[in-house]
Amino acid sequence: MNACETAAAVRSRGISARAATGAALERIAAADGRLNAFTAVFADRALARADAIDGSLAAGHDPGPLAGVPFAAKNLFDVAGVVTRAGAKVTASDPPASGDAAVVVALERAGAVLVGATNMDEFAYGFVTENAHDGATHNPHDLTRIAGGSSGGSAAAVAAGIVPLALASDTNGSIRVPAALCGIFGIRPTYGTISTHGSYPFVNSLDTVGPFARTAADLRAAFDALAPARERAAPPRGPLRYARLGGYFDAELLPEARAGVDAVCAALDVRGVVELAHARQAREAAFLITAAEAGQLHLARLRTNAADYDPATRDRLIAGALMPACWYVRAQRFRSYFHAEMRAAFAACDVLIAPATPYAAPAIGQRTIVIEGVETEVRPNVGVFTQPITLAGVPVVTVPVFGLGALPVGVQLIGRAGSERALLELAQDLERRGVAGAGPIPVAV
Amino acid sequence: MEAQAAAAAYIDGAAALLEMPLDAERRAAVIAATLRLAAFAADMATIELGHEIEIAGVFVP
Numbered sequence: 001m002n003a004c005e006t007a008a009a010v011r012s013r014g015i016s017a018r019a020a021t022g023a024a025l026e027r028i029a030a031a032d033g034r035l036n037a038f039t040a041v042f043a044d045r046a047l048a049r050a051d052a053i054d055g056s057l058a059a060g061h062d063p064g065p066l067a068g069v070p071f072a073a074k075n076l077f078d079v080a081g082v083v084t085r086a087g088a089k090v091t092a093s094d095p096p097a098s099g100d101a102a103v104v105v106a107l108e109r110a111g112a113v114l115v116g117a118t119n120m121d122e123f124a125y126g127f128v129t130e131n132a133h134d135g136a137t138h139n140p141h142d143l144t145r146i147a148g149g150s151s152g153g154s155a156a157a158v159a160a161g162i163v164p165l166a167l168a169s170d171t172n173g174s175i176r177v178p179a180a181l182c183g184i185f186g187i188r189p190t191y192g193t194i195s196t197h198g199s200y201p202f203v204n205s206l207d208t209v210g211p212f213a214r215t216a217a218d219l220r221a222a223f224d225a226l227a228p229a230r231e232r233a234a235p236p237r238g239p240l241r242y243a244r245l246g247g248y249f250d251a252e253l254l255p256e257a258r259a260g261v262d263a264v265c266a267a268l269d270v271r272g273v274v275e276l277a278h279a280r281q282a283r284e285a286a287f288l289i290t291a292a293e294a295g296q297l298h299l300a301r302l303r304t305n306a307a308d309y310d311p312a313t314r315d316r317l318i319a320g321a322l323m324p325a326c327w328y329v330r331a332q333r334f335r336s337y338f339h340a341e342m343r344a345a346f347a348a349c350d351v352l353i354a355p356a357t358p359y360a361a362p363a364i365g366q367r368t369i370v371i372e373g374v375e376t377e378v379r380p381n382v383g384v385f386t387q388p389i390t391l392a393g394v395p396v397v398t399v400p401v402f403g404l405g406a407l408p409v410g411v412q413l414i415g416r417a418g419s420e421r422a423l424l425e426l427a428q429d430l431e432r433r434g435v436a437g438a439g440p441i442p443v444a445v
Numbered sequence: 446m447e448a449q450a451a452a453a454a455y456i457d458g459a460a461a462l463l464e465m466p467l468d469a470e471r472r473a474a475v476i477a478a479t480l481r482l483a484a485f486a487a488d489m490a491t492i493e494l495g496h497e498i499e500i501a502g503v504f505v506p
Contacts, residue, residue: 284485319478332500
């Protein structure tokens with residue numbers, strides 16, 4: 001059952017929250033040996049929480065719109081009494097969190113039940129979830145392939161039907177990339193819309209947090225629980241106008257990724273094409289800001305514990321910590337410049353449509369991929385289409401598109417700041433029309 | 446090669462100043478990462494930014 005169906009069944013007392021939670025715990029036990037999506041399971045906490053919901057219902061109280069819905073959280077979110085690892089070894093001796101992250105509190109306040117923490121790239125600095133300490137998370141659609149990152153564990157858990165919802169973070173694409181590669185829905189909200197309190201920071205000026213779901217309606221229900229009421233109140237402003245992002249966003253991608261955008265654009269009768277003249281530089285600026293802020297954050301630990309870092313993360317963090325300040329300040333000034341470019345792009349349209357990744361999921365361990373005859377590195381380039389949008393801080397819903405190849409691809413629906421509701425309604429419309437959707441639970445799981 | 450040498454010299458100096466120990470293998474990887482950052486910074490620097498453009502402190506879409 002998806003999240004909305006589960007909540008309806010629990011609220012009507014068709015099933016108990018304990019049964020829904022127990023079933024999720026059983027699915028973890030049955031499938032996670034193949035997926036490696038989870039790094040911790042909170043069975044006692046989850047069952048106690050479920051019993052409280054059942055008790056609340058029995059007493060005639062409303063436990064919330066997500067009553068009894070099991071969910072997972074990327075292991076960079078604080079969980080009371082648990083060390084917040086953020087995919088790292090150097091954090092293992094940190095003190096346990098004294099409380100839950102704001103997003104965990106928000107989902108539980110809506111009645112959802114946290115069942116476990118999920119795998120990720122170390123400190124969220126990657127697009128593959130091939131973690132040196134916890135191993136790689138496997139894509140439920142093909143276990144030899146990556147789930148994407150950095151929120152790969154959360155995405156795989158949702159794609160495999162283990163939990164209907166999961167929490168994740170997106171700095172440079174860490175929700176949008178794994179949503180695309182695992183074939184599920186994900187939302188990167190407007191920067192600042194959902195509280196990051198209690199999440200391990202990566203790049204403060206770019207970090208956002210948000211949910212994954214297998215249906216657009218579930219994604220919307222999760223966003224409603226996570227976003228403040230004032231954000232939820234932002235209404236759609238009449239019929240939406242669409243444009244396809246061309247230029248940078250229509251180059252250096254494989255046919256299946258382009259076909260995903262073609263399918264969405266055909267369904268919406270999109271004829272206009274918009275180019276962001278400085279998309280490449282926007283990606284570069286996001287790259288530089290990421291290196292500098294993340295490097296600075298880890299400087300003290302890198303001096304004494306560098307050997308305990310994932311090698312894929314460590315050297316980039318050190319380079320960022322030593323980076324000249326003028327590059328960082330220039331990148332932040334360019335960010336202002338790019339905001340103006342995005343405002344201009346939205347003058348003639350409401351939603352920009354672009355691929356989420358340049359290809360479907362690569363193999364685990366794959367280092368390079370050939371695009372238009374040119375061999376390029378996989379690790380830094382999976383997020384080539386998400387990073388420029390990061391710099392603008394605007395909301396993006398990634399919708400999954402199947403049937404274009406053996407594996408799903410994702411399409412970014414990019415809106416103005418605060419337009420999450422309109423994007424979520426559009427995602428639901430595309431799902432209703434069969435253009436987007438998570439499809440059946442993968443048989444590989 | 447000139448960029449490589451410049452990056453190596455810069456990393457050696459910055460690492461010393463910030464008390465960041467670097468063994469030979471790590472030094473080579475950090476220099477490679479720095480060269481990538483330098484290439485991005487150089488490309489971004491081709492965009493002319495007026496003096497009125499300040500850093501994006503608080504996000505305003």
